[in-house]
Amino acid sequence: MTTPSYPPKPSPGDRVAVVSPSAGLPGLFPLPYELGLERLRDVFGLEPVEYPATRKIGSTPRERAEDLHAAFADPDIKAVIASIGGDDQITVLPLLDRALIRANPKPFFGWSDNTNLLAFLHRTGIVAYHGGSVMCELGRPGAMHPQTEESLRAALFTSGPYELRPAARWRDVDLDWADPATFGAEPATRPGTGWTWVGADRVVEGRGWGGCLEILGWLLMADREIPRDPAEFDGGVLFLETSEEMPSATEVFRTLRNMGERGLLRRFAALLMARPKTWSFERPHTPEESARHAAEQREAVLAAMRAYAPGTTIVFDVDFGHTDPQVVLPYGGFIRVDGPARRITVTY
Incomplete structure (x- = not known):
């Protein structure tokens, strides 16, 4: 296995992909999702780019794999962030083009069922990030928790110790x-x-x-x-x-x-x-x-x-x-x- 290396980090103003590799729950619960997108823009200064299956309830593993391929292959996308988890991302893994993703390394943020993709990226040689979904952390009621915001900001934009x-x-x-x-x-x-x-x-x-x-x-x-x-x-x-x-x-x-x-x-x-x-x-x-x-x-x-x-x-x-x-x-x-x-x- 290739030793994982850190991919380049985004900067404020960059475009980032928002995908649903597990479940299209933004289509069922738009309130935390839209709030999360708003905070990506207003709190972190990033421009979220939504993909076809992101809000689609019942999307196929193939559709979700195609969204991931498009996000990693696009040179204008500087990071990939999961909307939320789910329970069947394991069915997406066999459909992923490891060579395409290895050739286009980007920071990926997700947790829970996204452990599947985190483990995939690890074996592909890319350091990824456990945490920071759009609906849960970014879409938190009231406000983002300051400790969550601080950690996510450091992980998104910096490369040193935290x-x-x-x-x-x-x-x-x-x-x-x-x-x-x-x-x-x-x-x-x-x-x-x-x-x-x-x-x-x-x-x-x-x-x-x-x-x-x-x-x-x-x-x-x-x-x-x-x-x-x-x-x-x-x-x-x-x-x-x-x-x-x-x-x-x-x-x-x-x-x-x-x-x-x-x-x-x-x-x-x-x-x-x-x-x-x-x-x-x-x-x-x-x-x-x-x-x-x-x-x-x-x-x-x-x-x-x-x-x-x-x-x-x-x-x-x-x-x-x-x-x-x-x-x-x-x-x-x-x-x-x-x-x-x-x-x-x-x-x-």
Whole structure:
């Protein structure tokens, strides 16, 4: 596999592609989508360019692949941003022209189901960015979270180190995107709890890889975009998040166990575990139920890591993935985990 390299960054005033490689939810929920486009223009100074399948509910994998090809091939497009995730992006991967995308490297921003495309770009030799969707982060009710905006701005426009910090306040309770009243006020948040460190007696610096745990499980089952030689991950930083489907602690453990049996877990020198999603419209947990879900997930992760990678430095409740605020992580880029100083620095 080619070692991933950082693609050129956009500048304010540039055109950026807005695509829906997973689900055309902008067509179902235009309010957060239009707000996200507005903030791309007004907050970041970028000109969004929409593609044919971006708002199309039920678009085919071929249509979504063609949008991606058009976005990467266009020399006037300087970055590619996902509108949102979904659950079937894995069906798009076999249709992608790896040579075309490799010849036209651009920063790609997305997370959740976009783990598929992030892993594809990693194997193609392009550093991509886990985070920063149009509908969720850019289209947040009230205003973009300042911490999200700061991280996304740094990832979009700069190429140096950026130090992450724990959120002072956070939320994972969702609001109704179909209700205009949702967007008139700031969402309620909870006090931050900081990060929890395990095995924090060393400094690790390596390339980041991972994403949404459920999607990685699917990629492993389909045997797609996973390096054949696990040694490629030696000394790297694994980062994992779980989705709004809120997998049980048993499912989390089993997925990690299977990664361990494949010889993956022991290769990484550090694991960043995202603050888990603990509320959904289908399972509207009380704060106590949310805390229990998070605690059970943490124990599942610890059990798997004790069994397969006991020497790994672990940091829990990092603010990436399905949480607000959300920081951007470089997929295939450098991440430094300084245990003694309790600091995490990424290179955008």
